[in-house]
Amino acid sequence: AQKITQTQPGMFVQEKEAVTLDCTYDTSDQSYGLFWYKQPSSGEMIFLIYQGSYDEQNATEGRYSLNFQKARKSANLVISASQLGDSAMYFCAIAGGYNKLIFGAGTRLAVHP
């Protein structure tokens, strides 16, 4: 069984600052993938970044980076230079042998001007 834990129900950050959203996971699979999705108030799920369990480098996509610590089973999302449009729910998810995503409960991020 796979599980995602997101311990921060809500976070706020000042515009232009960096913020880290926490994600820990549990899995018995040797090969797995970790995903972060953004869900604005419109409800659409938007893919942000992916990290494979065998990737040696931390994933980066523009202002998003993933702080992957395999031994600690954590995959924290770092958003640099926050923008007002970053205000949304953020979900961490894990997929094992096939592409079935298991999501965490999410973190609501509020960016203040």
Place this chain on the structure above:
Amino acid sequence: GAGVSQTPSNKVTEKGKYVELRCDPISGHTALYWYRQSLGQGPEFLIYFQGTGAADDSGLPNDRFFAVRPEGSVSTLKIQRTERGDSAVYLCASSLSATAASGANVLTFGAGSRLTVL
């Protein structure tokens, strides 16, 4: 189409009624997934299809829920004898395939169908 299309966007029904929710995946995507998202929670896996067959339906809560994908493209989620607890947003997603997860095979989600059972 360019994205995953779900209809209806909103459905209000009465307890005990039957509802169908439709999902039209991205053209060429062979894998299709249904999730349910209750208020304030993360999406919960229901079922996924690889082609026409349901490869994993372990998330369907009970036998009132059923999904089909007869031609390997459009899928319909069917809920019989709806209950107030079925109220949620039902999300559909598709991906190129259901093989191992990768950055090149991410799930693309639709906007969801909001179901309200009175």
